[in-house]
Amino acid sequence: MTGEAVKALLQRLQELQAERAEAYRLFEEGHRAYLSSAPRYDFPRYRQLVHEITLAFSGISWEVLRIAGRLRDELARPDLAQHLSRLQEREQEKLQLTAQLQLARQQAQDQPEVDAHQQEVRELKHKLIKTIEAISEILQDLKYDSEEVE
Numbered sequence: 001m002t003g004e005a006v007k008a009l010l011q012r013l014q015e016l017q018a019e020r021a022e023a024y025r026l027f028e029e030g031h032r033a034y035l036s037s038a039p040r041y042d043f044p045r046y047r048q049l050v051h052e053i054t055l056a057f058s059g060i061s062w063e064v065l066r067i068a069g070r071l072r073d074e075l076a077r078p079d080l081a082q083h084l085s086r087l088q089e090r091e092q093e094k095l096q097l098t099a100q101l102q103l104a105r106q107q108a109q110d111q112p113e114v115d116a117h118q119q120e121v122r123e124l125k126h127k128l129i130k131t132i133e134a135i136s137e138i139l140q141d142l143k144y145d146s147e148e149v150e
Helices: 003-034 042-074 078-110 115-149
Strands: none
Touching: 003 042, 003 078, 003 115, 042 078, 078 115
């Protein structure tokens, strides 16, 4: 029974990660639309998008933390719960970097003559790639450590 419960929770985690990926896609799509509204940016629409995305990420995070708690406290799998805690830290970092990148892209668009803005965009993209790689590694570790459940 415990193995089945762990499997069900990890399946739900995969679904949540897919929801998170879709939220990022919508966030990026909305930001591109926002940038294309320059020079008279449609900030109210973008602010609404940010609000909706924030609610989505908050709900996903809450559920991932709930899964981690169940793995640790009810199913005696603190190893898997630890992976989820690390995942949440990296996902939070990814969201912060994404927001910083969006601001940097707007600055680079508004002031293309300022090389520092272009450089900041490049640096943030690099940090974002590294964070995404770290998330992939955590998910791989989680998969490996949970295979005994199957």
